[in-house]
Amino acid sequence: MNHNTNEKVNVIGTYFDNLSMMEVTESVVSFMENYTDRNLFIVTANPEIVYYAKKNTGYMNKLKTADLIVPDGIGIVKASKKLGTELKERVPGIELMENILIEANKLHKRVFLLGASKETVKLCEANLKELYPNIKFKSKHGYKDITDYKRLEQVKKFEPDIVFVAMGYPKQEDWIFYNQPHFKNTVFMGVGGSFDVFSGKVKRAPLIFIKMNLEWLYRLLTDFKRIKRITIIPLFLLEIYKQKKKPFNYEEELW
Template identity: 30%
Template sequence: MTPLRRLDILGVRVSDLTTTEFLALLVEGLKQNRLRTVFYANAHSINLSFSVPGFREILNAADIIYADGIGLELAARNRGLRIRENLTGTDFLPQVLKWASENGAPVYFLGGSSEVIRLAARQAVREFESLRLLGYHHGYFKDTQAVLEEINAGGPSILFVGLGSPLQETWVCENRHRLNAQVVVTVGGFFDFYSRCTRRAPVWLRRMRLEWLFRLLLNPVRMSPRYLVGNPLFLWRVFGAGLNRPGATEPQPKTRFSR
């Protein structure tokens, strides 16, 4: 197998991999006796890496940072590079659940409101009857120790954390040494969509790569800062701030599930 390739997108080392490659890496990660972290990068998280002190370092500490969204594709293309597959979480993460169901890998859900996470859990076991869902907990907790104890009691192979950026990545980094899990995947707003509490854009709009516009129209007050301010800012950083030189790629030696 070829080494895992990383693309430098505005200082964030984004992993260039396909769904098939990710699942192969997941198998490797589960075989190794230390926790592995999987984050995602999109225009919003890249913007946060400029505005939140230390967040870029937190992102780059992950074993994998997968590309989620058209913004990363545009940024890579502007550097003469190509991201082979856009792993949009809402489409991609159910495939991870399917794999976990078929391979007997127990999972745990953390994030969302009490209602959202309950419905997401119900949807998961309904869609994947063999899935070993050890438990779930909402994301509005104050007692981190109690949540960690609940997660660790089952020892999930895969922990899905959906607390929103930058909180979810920061929480994982702060608590990774206390987690009894093999792989931790941050999932953003996945539980909202998977639970059907938040509508997804029509398929034709998704094919046009305009799902962000649907989210903006659905919730303009909440999403305006991210899309009406954040998207132009990201594009300015990509196209107007000198990100037009050839992009360095960094193959990772030895293991494909390494930093």
């Protein structure tokens, strides 16, 4: 479990840091500017991830080791309001990744891009090199075997300041959990499908959808494979209802 002093908001067992996008970005910058032996493990969690964690103790235990858990989706923010303590705002993973890259560019950092297909990660790396010329980038594709020792050695040899892992949940958090002990003073963040967007292979939702908090709807309309994932929503809402009805037991929830 992380032990930072941020206000926590419990959404069916996942404890979110109640921070704005600016505050999260500032926390990452502060970490990058000050050397420490520890790492910074960031999780951007949407309703699907939170529901999965609720039903999978092993995954939940990994999330509890994260240093920052932020709400990637309006569904989490609305759920927190329903439960009595509203999170400040959603912190979309792709926007947080972009903010971190902007700051890393100022600080001349080293960034490793891990995951996705070979074509996608190479396109992503090429595009990011143009956008952030002061960053030293390296990439490696793959998202099947999180225990691949050769891949770990490639990442270690690069001595990254930041590792973005695009394997989708739960694999990306599993990879970070098992492998971050091999590093020091490194930012780790699972970024799901963000490499697809930065590669140019997938377009992000138009601004009007983003501003109306309907990015999920745009993705559904443009990728019908996501329909199966929408079935999680009523199950997530049921868990919210159950939490709201249940008296909060601090000791039980945390330990």
